[in-house]
Amino acid sequence: MLELRHISQNYGDRVLLQDINLQVAAGEIVALLGPSGSGKSTLLSIVAGLQPPLKGSVWFDGQDITRVPPERRHFALMFQDFALFAHLNVLDNVAFGLVEQRLAKSDARARAARMLERFGLLDHARHKVWTLSGGEQQRVALARALITNPRALLLDEPFSALDAELRQGLREEFCRHIAAAGMATLLVTHDEAEARAMAARGVRLVDGQLRAAW
Template sequence: MLELRDIHHRWDQRPLLDGVSLRVDAGRTVALLGASGSGKSTLLKIAAGIETPERGSVWFDGADLTRTPPHRRGFALMFQDFALFPHLDVQDNVAFGLVEQGVPRREARERARALLERFGLGAHARSRVAHLSGGEQQRVALARALITQPRALLLDEPFSALDAALREQLRAEFRERIAEAGMAAILVTHDEAEARAMAQQGWALEGGRLVPRW
């Protein structure tokens, strides 16, 4: 279970997050809606450890992670631009996190290929990511996030660059994978239809506070 407790943060001398508390259970997705600049992405970065709150704390399964660096939290963060490595092929993009954790490269590649097969991307394992479609690149990004078996998945507008039909398809796929892996997930989006399609609970950030949407 991921918890954000009484998060306070200022931006340009104004309160951006004013006592935000949020709980996300394993295998469930919570959506964060709100206008541009409302603090959605900042809250996600605080959960990831990229930013530190002025007050408040981040917890996971009863442990305080507020001062724990991002690479030791066991979370995966996905941005809208996918952030794939153009100099690596698909297989090595997916294997990257395992290699960073000390898994031997051969084993990491075998595990990456197995996951790519599950995602219908086995035939592209040795392709450069630039040769893939937008939807295929997004699946590679999801596979890379999941292969390290993260405890939480943090999604920042992950489908905004894709066309409507592909967004609908990937929403269902992400929802299934999140439940299957038993992760706590936070989805930041401005699209309420997308939020309702993926999340069991939705909140809007308004004036630095969370307002329930469903």
């Protein structure tokens, strides 16, 4: 279980997050809603370990990981722009996290190929990522996130650049894989319809505090 305990953060003189408490169970998707500038992405960055909170702590499975660096948390963070590596082909984008974990490159590529087959992308393995459609790039990003067997998945507006029909298909695909992998998932979005389609529980960030959305 992912837990946020009494998280607070300021942006200059402005109180951005104030005493945030949240629990996300394994296999659960919790949607975090709120307008631009409300602190959603900041909270996600704190969970990922990219910035420390002013106050409070981040816990996972009963352990305080607040001071654990991002690479040791074994979380996957997916951005709205996918953050794929343009200089690498599709196969090496997916294999990247395994290589960073010091798995032999040949073994990493073999596992990446199996993951691409699972997503129907094996035929694109040797293509540069910038030659793919938006939906294909998003599936590459998801494959790259899942291949390292992350303990939690953090999604920051992952479908905002895609058209409505493609978004619906990918939402369903994400939900299937999240449930199968049993990952605690925090979905940041300003789109309530999208949030309700994916998450059984939603919270809203208002004036620095969390309120139940449904």
